[in-house]
Amino acid sequence: MIRVTELRKRFGNSEILKGISFDVPPQTVLGVIGASGSGKSTLLRCLNGLETISGGTVDCDGVRLEANLSHSEYRKRVKDLRRKVGTVFQHFYLFPHLSVVGNIIEAPVHVLRTPKKTAETEASELLEAVGMTHAARRYPASLSGGEQQRVAIARALAMHPALLLLDEPTSALDPRRINSLRTLLRTFVDRGHTMIIISHSMGFLGGVADNILYMEGGVAVEFGPTEKVMNSPQDPRTKDFMLSADSTD
Amino acid sequence: MWLAFFCDPVAAQRVLRWGADPSGGAPYVYTDPANPDRYIGYEKEMVDALAHAMGREAEFVPSDWETLVSALQRKSFDVIVNGLEPTGDRAKQIQFSKPYYIFQLQLTVRRDDNRINSIDDCKNRTVGTLANTAASRLLEQQGIPMRSYADPVGAYRDLELKRIDAVVMDVPAEAFYARNNPKLKQAGPPFTRGLYVIGLRKGDDALKAEVDAAIDKIIFDGTLETILKKWGLWNDAQVEFQAPIRSGTASAKVEEYTTTNATFNWREALWRLTRAAAVTVLIALGSMVIAVVLGLPLAVGQWKGPAWLRAFCTVYVEFFRGTPVLVQLLFLYFGLPVIGIAMPGWLTALVGLGLNYAAYESQVYRASLEAIPNGQWEAAYSLGMGPMLAFRRIILPQAFRIALPPMTNDFVSLFKDTSVAFAISVWELATAYRELANASGQFLLLGVAVSAFYLAMSLPMAHLARLLERRMSQRATARVEEEAVA
Numbered sequence: 001m002i003r004v005t006e007l008r009k010r011f012g013n014s015e016i017l018k019g020i021s022f023d024v025p026p027q028t029v030l031g032v033i034g035a036s037g038s039g040k041s042t043l044l045r046c047l048n049g050l051e052t053i054s055g056g057t058v059d060c061d062g063v064r065l066e067a068n069l070s071h072s073e074y075r076k077r078v079k080d081l082r083r084k085v086g087t088v089f090q091h092f093y094l095f096p097h098l099s100v101v102g103n104i105i106e107a108p109v110h111v112l113r114t115p116k117k118t119a120e121t122e123a124s125e126l127l128e129a130v131g132m133t134h135a136a137r138r139y140p141a142s143l144s145g146g147e148q149q150r151v152a153i154a155r156a157l158a159m160h161p162a163l164l165l166l167d168e169p170t171s172a173l174d175p176r177r178i179n180s181l182r183t184l185l186r187t188f189v190d191r192g193h194t195m196i197i198i199s200h201s202m203g204f205l206g207g208v209a210d211n212i213l214y215m216e217g218g219v220a221v222e223f224g225p226t227e228k229v230m231n232s233p234q235d236p237r238t239k240d241f242m243l244s245a246d247s248t249d
Numbered sequence: 250m251w252l253a254f255f256c257d258p259v260a261a262q263r264v265l266r267w268g269a270d271p272s273g274g275a276p277y278v279y280t281d282p283a284n285p286d287r288y289i290g291y292e293k294e295m296v297d298a299l300a301h302a303m304g305r306e307a308e309f310v311p312s313d314w315e316t317l318v319s320a321l322q323r324k325s326f327d328v329i330v331n332g333l334e335p336t337g338d339r340a341k342q343i344q345f346s347k348p349y350y351i352f353q354l355q356l357t358v359r360r361d362d363n364r365i366n367s368i369d370d371c372k373n374r375t376v377g378t379l380a381n382t383a384a385s386r387l388l389e390q391q392g393i394p395m396r397s398y399a400d401p402v403g404a405y406r407d408l409e410l411k412r413i414d415a416v417v418m419d420v421p422a423e424a425f426y427a428r429n430n431p432k433l434k435q436a437g438p439p440f441t442r443g444l445y446v447i448g449l450r451k452g453d454d455a456l457k458a459e460v461d462a463a464i465d466k467i468i469f470d471g472t473l474e475t476i477l478k479k480w481g482l483w484n485d486a487q488v489e490f491q492a493p494i495r496s497g498t499a500s501a502k503v504e505e506y507t508t509t510n511a512t513f514n515w516r517e518a519l520w521r522l523t524r525a526a527a528v529t530v531l532i533a534l535g536s537m538v539i540a541v542v543l544g545l546p547l548a549v550g551q552w553k554g555p556a557w558l559r560a561f562c563t564v565y566v567e568f569f570r571g572t573p574v575l576v577q578l579l580f581l582y583f584g585l586p587v588i589g590i591a592m593p594g595w596l597t598a599l600v601g602l603g604l605n606y607a608a609y610e611s612q613v614y615r616a617s618l619e620a621i622p623n624g625q626w627e628a629a630y631s632l633g634m635g636p637m638l639a640f641r642r643i644i645l646p647q648a649f650r651i652a653l654p655p656m657t658n659d660f661v662s663l664f665k666d667t668s669v670a671f672a673i674s675v676w677e678l679a680t681a682y683r684e685l686a687n688a689s690g691q692f693l694l695l696g697v698a699v700s701a702f703y704l705a706m707s708l709p710m711a712h713l714a715r716l717l718e719r720r721m722s723q724r725a726t727a728r729v730e731e732e733a734v735a
Contacts, residue, residue: 048631050627050630050631079633079635082630082631082632082633083633085631086631086632087628087631089624089627089628089631091624093622093624093625093627093628094628095625095628095629095643095647096647097646097647097650097721106632106642106643107632107633107634110634110638110642111632111633111634111638112633155632156631156632159632159633
């Protein structure tokens with residue numbers, strides 16, 4: 001579904017991503033884990049085109065980003081890429097002036113030109129799937145953090161993305177809600193979605209990710225099946241992180 | 250001089266403080282173009298002669314024609330000498346001396362205009378004149394559409410620029426300002442006769458006796474004739490008027506001359522205030538539309554535009570914020586016609602205030618746009634929206650919510666700022682108040698009425714804005730209400 005090869009990202013003289021490679025097969029979940037400042041958020045922003053890449057390639061469902069494309073060509077491809085990739089931000093960024101339904105149908109109606117009625121029908125299906133039917137006519141400010149997250153997931157899915165990116169989805173949730181989020185995400189994977197989830201909670205990723213990418217200092221230290229990375233990490237740095245993560249989880 | 254000061258301090262202190270409007274005041278009293286610290290004019294010379302006859306020293310207090318009567322009552326000076334005509338409404342507030350001059354009115358039109366040959370041809374034309382003069386009363390009485398000016402210069406300039414069709418002015422002013430202008434001509438002979446008198450506070454009877462005696466004296470000994478001849482104002486009317494005094498038989502008879510005896514009419518005043526309020530609303534709403542529409546591109550240009558556009562928008566904003574709106578209006582009204590753009594006064598005020606407020610609105614917009622978190626842009630982009638769509642559908646509606654309260658504030662003050670339009674002779678509410686109150690002396694009652702008009706305009710707008718704000722903030726509090734219901 002998505003293949004990333006030797007991805008590099010520089011800000012001025014400091015290189016944040018130093019040649020990251022991985023691929024995510026369709027209908028699987030990749031968990032990206034690492035300490036703060038390891039470059040995982042920058043990686044996510046490269047994958048949805050909010051940052052331009054400085055080296056390597058990103059291939060997603062037939063769209064290819066390369067570092068040395070012309071500016072206009074790069075922009076064109078980012079535009080195509082964003083049709084394939086949906087993002088759920090850490091702070092959700094729901095549109096406060098639109099109702100829950102308004103948030104969900106905004107992009108389908110104005111970007112995909114879906115008729116409003118059709119978009120609303122789809123929106124209510126999505127709201128049912130995320131368990132938010134009761135809040136359809138409410139405004140974001142009146143929702144709790146967990147509710148806002150579910151709306152943000154529904155909003156991203158309304159664009160039928162092949163790949164869904166989630167940035168720190170557990171940061172706003174209490175343990176009970178983390179469990180139900182895990183179940184919800186697996187449901188969508190079963191329905192055919194592919195996901196990349198950034199988190200520093202190993203406990204959460206363990207129950208939802210098929211593969212784990214451990215990052216440190218802009219480098220992919222370890223990449224493999226969840227089971228293997230968690231139980232028998234090859235790199236000593238991964239081992240250290242797992243130990244400290246266990247004690248804090 | 251210093252000897253006199255030391256020897257006779259009482260006499261040195263006896264001054265005659267006289268008030269007049271020197272701006273556009275030729276040939277009565279005006280700034281000497283050759284020596285701008287000095288005032289000259291036939292009335293200046295006449296007052297000097299009067300003061301001399303009274304054993305006083307004349308001291309000129311430059312003032313404003315419109316507010317001469319109230320300034321006299323406030324004791325800013327002791328007498329008004331400014332080609333003042335005795336009218337019924339002024340007689341209620343002040344008293345008059347004997348007359349010292351017989352004036353006539355002259356109608357002036359553009360040289361190429363053959364439609365108007367007398368005041369009777371002006372029924373459906375706009376005629377300019379000075380506010381609160383015999384000429385303005387005459388036009389009012391005859392129901393001729395009138396535009397009033399603060400000085401003759403503006404009136405004749407607007408006539409040249411075809412903003413008005415004719416000007417009626419006292420002959421002395423007409424002789425000085427219009428007669429030698431090749432673009433203008435006299436329409437018909439001078440008409441009606443009226444008196445110039447000196448205005449005094451009621452109760453200052455001793456001073457009145459002194460002034461009356463001095464007038465008789467300078468007429469009797471020919472001093473006034475010399476002065477009037479010097480200024481080219483001596484004519485048959487003066488000969489006729491002065492003859493009985495100079496022969497020593499009688500003082501001048503006032504009854505033979507027309508005194509335009511307009512008395513104040515409340516119903517008329519309120520009707521005029523209502524029309525002025527309509528003009529105010531028109532200017533305020535029109536300039537609001539310009540400000541709201543033009544403010545947005547200015548804000549976006551200054552915020553996200555390329556360097557040259559940012560520079561242009563910044564210069565625009567700083568120019569319009571950094572110079573007084575009054576100066577901008579005068580520039581638009583009198584400056585633009587030089588390059589062939591002559592707009593009527595109300596349109597000038599509308600455009601000028603609109604351009605000015607656009608600068609302020611752009612800053613409100615910019616602050617509001619910048620207040621929207623970057624995450625809103627990123628969320629919109631991530632959903633596949635382009636910059637234009639994201640701006641229009643996501644950023645702008647949120648920024649509008651933030652901008653609404655300061656915008657409301659600006660527009661309430663815009664309503665009040667329409668009053669600067671009086672500088673370019675637009676008959677809006679503040680001008681109306683000034684003129685009606687000066688004509689009637691009813692500053693207090695008319696002030697209350699005018700304030701009520703302003704409030705009647707600004708309060709509904711503030712209320713509307715509050716409703717809008719409340720409707721938008723209800724979305725944020727919707728949950729609280731739902732829970733309260735449950």
